Amino acid sequence: MKRLFSFLRRGFCALACLLALAPCAGARAAEAAPASAGEFRVLATTFPVWLFTRNVCHEVNGVRVELFVPAQTGCPHEFTPSPADLRKLAAAQAIVINGLGLEAFLSQPLRTLDKEHAVIDASRGTDPLPAPAEAGHGHDDGHDHAHDHGAPGINPHIFAGPAQAALMARAIGEGLARLDPPHAEAYRANAAAFAARLEGLAGPLAAIGKAAPHKGIVLQHDDLAYLAHEASLETLAVLRAGDENSALSASQLNSLTRRLKAEAPVLIAGEPPAPDRAVELLSVESGVPFALLDPVASGPADAPLDYYERAMRANAETLRRYFDVP
Numbered sequence: 001m002k003r004l005f006s007f008l009r010r011g012f013c014a015l016a017c018l019l020a021l022a023p024c025a026g027a028r029a030a031e032a033a034p035a036s037a038g039e040f041r042v043l044a045t046t047f048p049v050w051l052f053t054r055n056v057c058h059e060v061n062g063v064r065v066e067l068f069v070p071a072q073t074g075c076p077h078e079f080t081p082s083p084a085d086l087r088k089l090a091a092a093q094a095i096v097i098n099g100l101g102l103e104a105f106l107s108q109p110l111r112t113l114d115k116e117h118a119v120i121d122a123s124r125g126t127d128p129l130p131a132p133a134e135a136g137h138g139h140d141d142g143h144d145h146a147h148d149h150g151a152p153g154i155n156p157h158i159f160a161g162p163a164q165a166a167l168m169a170r171a172i173g174e175g176l177a178r179l180d181p182p183h184a185e186a187y188r189a190n191a192a193a194f195a196a197r198l199e200g201l202a203g204p205l206a207a208i209g210k211a212a213p214h215k216g217i218v219l220q221h222d223d224l225a226y227l228a229h230e231a232s233l234e235t236l237a238v239l240r241a242g243d244e245n246s247a248l249s250a251s252q253l254n255s256l257t258r259r260l261k262a263e264a265p266v267l268i269a270g271e272p273p274a275p276d277r278a279v280e281l282l283s284v285e286s287g288v289p290f291a292l293l294d295p296v297a298s299g300p301a302d303a304p305l306d307y308y309e310r311a312m313r314a315n316a317e318t319l320r321r322y323f324d325v326p
């Protein structure tokens with residue numbers, strides 16, 4: 001909670017700076033991100049939402065899509081907007097969010113800037129999974145994860161499964177059609193084409209778990225729960241839901257090792273760029289192999305338009321190899 005307050009306070013300071021600078025806001029906004037007249041400015045909060053939004057806006061005239069939280073950041077658990085970020089927010093005509101509480105840091109600035117009407121919630125119409133039980137740390141550790149990690153009881157990482165991503169693409173298309181009616185048809189057509197490509201990935205992914213002789217998987221973080229679910233696999237444990245930076249204690253590692261030896265999952269899934277130390281330790285102790293799966297929570301700032309599709313195809317290949325599916 002203390003962390004939440006200090007981060008809200010920093011947000012307020014940044015906002016106060018922004019309002020104090022209002023007389024020269026024009027010049028400062030131009031310095032933050034030069035815009036040409038008549039441009040429709042779309043701001044996407046996180047890397048995957050930005051990838052989807054760029055596909056929906058592809059070749060639509062006069063539309064500029066920007067990313068809010070830096071591409072390498074991943075989930076914005078601890079993100080604090082700077083004054084420059086808040087100017088970007090003020091200049092945006094559409095703000096595309098993941099939703100489900102992932103962007104809790106934005107609620108106050110959006111209210112203060114009177115920008116709530118410009119928000120497109122990409123989670124609209126999706127089918128979220130419940131937040132998994134935490135194998136890494138229980139609810140007795142004093143942490144208040146819900147406050148910095150999504151709505152209580154809900155796993156907010158809907159982007160990490162292509163079937164949910166397809167629903168997000170359609171929600172983004174509808175939202176942009178509402179806010180920029182002259183280009184409504186183009187947004188809807190792009191969203192439908194992109195969603196169809198994502199749905200094309202979902203079918204083969206779902207077939208993996210159905211064909212696999214054993215379906216158990218252990219996940220480093222709860223974002224991979226969507227990928228595992230869409231691959232029809234059984235998630236036996238999630239090492240850490242919420243805060244990626246907490247470590248497993250020796251006794252937690254021991255009890256997990258015992259469980260893994262008894263339940264014999266096929267794979268422990270870590271996340272790029274490198275597996276968590278707990279993933280490696282658990283793999284050594286239990287004899288269950290580990291591999292990297294990419295939830296596409298983060299990526300390169302110059303990611304190509306089909307970055308998500310490539311990552312999901314690579315994930316499917318990895319799963320087929322370990323789960324012994326031709």
Ligand SMILES: [Zn+2]
Binds near residue numbers: 075157
């Ligand atoms: Zn996360």
